[in-house]
Amino acid sequence: MTKFNDFFNKLLDPFLRLVNTKAMLAIKDGFLLTMPITLVGSLFLLIANFPIPQWDQWMSNIFGSDWSAPLNQVAGSTFDILALVAVLGISYTYAKNEKVDPISTAILSLVSFLVLTNSFVTTESGETVNGVIPKGWTGGNGIITAIIVAIVVAKIFVFFIKRDIRIKMPDTVPTGVSNAFSAMIPGVTVMLGSMVVYAITSKFVGLSVTELIFKLLQTPIQNVSDTLAGGLFITFLMSILFWAGIHGPNIVMGIMGPILTANALDNQKIIDSGQELIIGENTKIMTVQLIDVFAKFGGQGITVGLLIAALLFAKSKQLKEISKLSIVPSLFNINEPVIYGLPIVFNPIMLIPFILVPITAVLITYGAIIVGFIQPFTAVQVPWTTPPLISGFLLSGWQGLVVQLTIILASTGIYYPFLLKQDKQFLLQEKEMEELNKNEEINTTLVSESTI
Known part of the structure; x- marks a missing residue:
């Protein structure tokens, strides 16, 4: 490493x-x-x-x-x-x-x-x-x-x-x-x-x-x-x-x-000129809203899916606590607590899903625009702290909400197997720490008895 x-x-x-x-x-x-x-x-x-x-x-x-x-x-x-x-x-x-x-x-x-x-x-x-x-x-x-x-x-x-x-x-x-x-x-x-x-x-x-x-x-x-x-x-x-x-x-x-x-x-x-946006002719698909609101909502990596999976399936104390502490900030697109608290930074287990999830989000949103499910984005933007689903609705109506919900489900599914591996690693670490603490307590007790 x-x-x-x-x-x-x-x-x-x-x-x-x-x-x-x-x-x-x-x-x-x-x-x-x-x-x-x-x-x-x-x-x-x-x-x-x-x-x-x-x-x-x-x-x-x-x-x-x-x-x-x-x-x-x-x-x-x-x-x-x-x-x-x-x-x-x-x-x-x-x-x-x-x-x-x-x-x-x-x-x-x-x-x-x-x-x-x-x-x-x-x-x-x-x-x-x-x-x-x-x-x-x-x-x-x-x-x-x-x-x-x-x-x-x-x-x-x-x-x-x-x-x-x-x-x-x-x-x-x-x-x-x-x-x-x-x-x-x-x-x-x-x-x-x-x-x-x-x-x-x-x-x-x-x-x-x-x-x-x-x-x-x-x-x-x-x-x-x-x-x-x-x-x-x-x-x-x-x-x-x-x-x-x-x-x-x-x-x-x-x-x-x-x-x-x-x-x-x-x-x-x-x-504004009274024309209609036509895909493939006069329309730009890749805009700031596609990236900010659909490809990195919940923070870069769309880690809200990771947190949902952790809240549902994690058994280790570390993952449970981190997910509880991080879920609320993540709903407002702030995911530094999980980025640095899990951590995701330089974590080889999380590298693949952290890259794959946003790429999947781009593909889903791009495809939704191409097939006409949601309209290309114009000048309307939402504050970056607007929670997911609400931001999608404000930009693209119920269709935008559906696209974001689909991305959340995909994110949860992609993170799930990597979460299990991370959770297993944390459980082993916690078990080793418990055994170490028990041995220290036994040694402390023996020293106290010998002193008496």
Whole structure:
């Protein structure tokens, strides 16, 4: 086992060096700042599209045919600025970690993003409307550009400040004023560079930088992520990292979360345009909801199935106690107690089911979408602590509940034989411990008697 761990760690080292770079940490932590607006937007979007038959008709009868317009206005005002929030959050986080002025860095990143994005839109009649910020590029379509701009601008700002290339003010000047003057030289550099890049791409390619990056990078990455193989690999990577003691979901979804979110927003745009989602033509199947709500509910590895099996069949004291302590947190998608308490980390018995169960969940959910049992996911999301079955129902109605229930049953069945083996091992350990304690008690008694 020690040799296997050493070999495994050697394989992980290059990956960990990558994900622990300053840029990757900023992307992971910075994108989390988009969560509040996406969850709030999802709440309003959920009310507008509640998964109950005749819901729209009931609400129309009460509030009128355009009852959902204000709700959609809120949803659109959150999801359609996702790239703007991401560029602010990522650059702010990078600068904060480097201990330079994060506010100035974030503002410069936002300005750079806007410089690189067209400030006009073309109507269906061919008329050009100037002086606007096109929301088509400030939402999901601009995610990759936002990430690149945030990191590049933050690095430039840090470069100038840490080398003291700035306008210095006397110590008596207020900090806010001093920071503003310090940001002028890197600010001019960033804006000038952004202008030059925008001019080049517009003249020679006929596209803004945001459009070009979307075409060359984001679309291929989204297409790769929107495959069954892509979803299975994401799930496998999260499980194997967590088994190795590294929080795989945080690392992997910190990188893939923006892409999978963009997939869901693409589906929402199709719905908003009045079109129907058609599998195999215009629909993204692999989205952030499929991973978060169906492939890792109850925590990575869907260990709720393990806990159910333990509560029903475990005989060892250790498994019984761990399952009792872990079941309630697991219902709210927190499974660290069982991950580290059983433990599952570096436990060879639990490696196979811990990887196999989420993969099975992806296959079940993917298949349910393909056959039309549940609809592809759109912008609606639920808070990550929403209990299983409830989260499935909120996203996909009773069909989503059924899919999650099926996954729970599959999880319980897959974990069962491995649980029995683990339980048997614990029973042997407990028996050895009892015999050891008895021998110690006998020895203690004999020593006491001999003393008397």
